[in-house]
Amino acid sequence: MFRIINKKDRSFYTKSLVLHASDLPEGRGWSPHIWQIVEGFNEITLTLLEAEDKVDSGDIWKKIRLKIPNHALWDEINHNLFRKEIELIDFAVRNFDSIVPTPQNTDIEPTYYPKRTPLDSKLDISKSIESQFNKIRVCDPNRFPAYLEIHGKKFKLTLEKVGDE
Secondary structure, eight states, X not given: OXXXXXXXXXXXSSOOEEEESSOTTTTEESOHHHHHHHTTOSEEEEEEEEOOSSTTOSOEEEEEEEEOOTTOOHXXXXXXXXXXXXHXXXXXXXXXXXXXXXXXXXXXXXXXXXXXXXXXXXXXXXXXXXXXXXXXXXSOTTTSOEEEEETTEEEEEOOOOXXXX
């Protein structure tokens, strides 16, 4: 469970850092990489920033880009995302004493993603699978499965690759 660390708690530490999967100040909020993939992004930015009371508003230590193949499923996306997050953590450790953080660009209007709910995994049966593929592929089939409702019933949809050709 994620929560915002308040100023009092942060005061016990030299720095409190956050990993966030968007090109801040755009994409503040919850699950930005999921929202961006659903929107059709094939590359996302990971940002290492200082924690502040206002969500995702702290000074930036580093940004790196991550390409998302159009066939990658939720577990592959997470694996690649976590690998890049480790790179940012390594950067923070190596540069902790010398980093000069950069304030977020105030010329860019911040945007915010809401917290995802089960309704965000619901498929529209009147639309094609192709048009909803990004939504399907980011759904964790165990925790947040894609689903559809038809004939008064709800059906869970799972997606897995059957081979690498």
